[in-house]
Amino acid sequence: MGEVVDAPxxxxxxxxxxxxxxxxxxxxxxxxxxxxxxxxxxxxxxYFVHPGAVAALALDDAGRVLLLRQYRHAVRHRLWExxxxxxxxxGEPPVDAARRELLEETGYRAxxxxxxxxxxxxxxxxxxxxxxxxxxGLTKVPDEEVDFTRIxxxxxxxxxxxxxxxxxxxxLAGRLHNAATVIGILAAHAAARxxxxxxxxxxx
Numbered sequence: 001m002g003e004v005v006d007a008p009x010x011x012x013x014x015x016x017x018x019x020x021x022x023x024x025x026x027x028x029x030x031x032x033x034x035x036x037x038x039x040x041x042x043x044x045x046x047y048f049v050h051p052g053a054v055a056a057l058a059l060d061d062a063g064r065v066l067l068l069r070q071y072r073h074a075v076r077h078r079l080w081e082x083x084x085x086x087x088x089x090x091g092e093p094p095v096d097a098a099r100r101e102l103l104e105e106t107g108y109r110a111x112x113x114x115x116x117x118x119x120x121x122x123x124x125x126x127x128x129x130x131x132x133x134x135x136x137g138l139t140k141v142p143d144e145e146v147d148f149t150r151i152x153x154x155x156x157x158x159x160x161x162x163x164x165x166x167x168x169x170x171x172l173a174g175r176l177h178n179a180a181t182v183i184g185i186l187a188a189h190a191a192a193r194x195x196x197x198x199x200x201x202x203x204x
Contacts, residue, residue: 014042024086025050050128054098055084055180057116057188058108058135064161065185066106071156072178080160081178082132093204094131102135106159107146111137113202117187121179132184133202134191164189 012033019027026049031042058066067080085101087094095113102108117132162170168189170176176185191199 019046024088046125048122048126048128050126052087052094052127052129052131053084053180054087054094054101055082055130055132055184056098056102056110056135057082057132057184058102058106058110058138059164059188060136060138060161062161063164063192065164065167065188066108067160067162067167067181068105068157069160075177077177079178079181080176081181082184084130084180095133095202095204098131098133098135098202103141103146105157107141107143108135109139109141110135111139114196114199115202116191116199117180117183119179119183130180132180132187134188134196134199164192 014031014033016031017029019029027046028049029044029046032045033040034043035041036043060066066083068083069078069080071078083102083105085097085105087097089097089100092100098113099110102110112135114134114136115131116134118129119132120126120129122128164185167176167185171182171185176182188196
């Protein structure tokens with residue numbers, strides 16, 4: 001058996017119809033040529049067109065994870081999450097987007113960034129790809145130096161510093177539900193066993 005690794009691939013698409021386009025995302029249908037019972041056939045596949053997202057797992061010198069509590073209307077929940085946001089700046093490397101989101105949402109900068117996780121949260125019907133980074137060497141930036149106005153869901157986002165061990169226990173107990181947060185915390189908890197030596201430095 002060869003190396004277990006995901007690989008890009010694309011089956012032939014006969015046509016595409018855009019169903020909806022919003023300011024950040026949209027919906028489309030592709031007719032994809034696939035194997036059928038009587039040979040190749042063209043099959044409709046609907047999917048969510050998403051620009052992608054990033055998240056930052058900020059870990060302080062005491063081994064605590066910074067979590068934000070944010071209202072998410074689609075699921076009607078207030079969720080504890082890592083600082084995160086869309087990749088909505090053309091050409092911006094993922095780690096730069098994570099730096100921006102960490103600063104805007106929390107007022108922190110980090111000296112050291114590593115790749116923690118890279119995943120498709122709903123690969124069956126969405127193009128969304130999320131990059132999660134480990135951010136360490138944190139510095140609090142004075143509020144007046146943060147050029148960002150928090151409105152709507154971001155107007156009320158309390159912060160908690162949670163020990164990484166406790167955060168991992170909360171995931172396993174089913175108390176945390178945001179995908180990037182769950183994956184990021186479990187990845188960081190596993191990577192902490194060797195002092196994060198196996199992680200790749202973030203490119204960008």
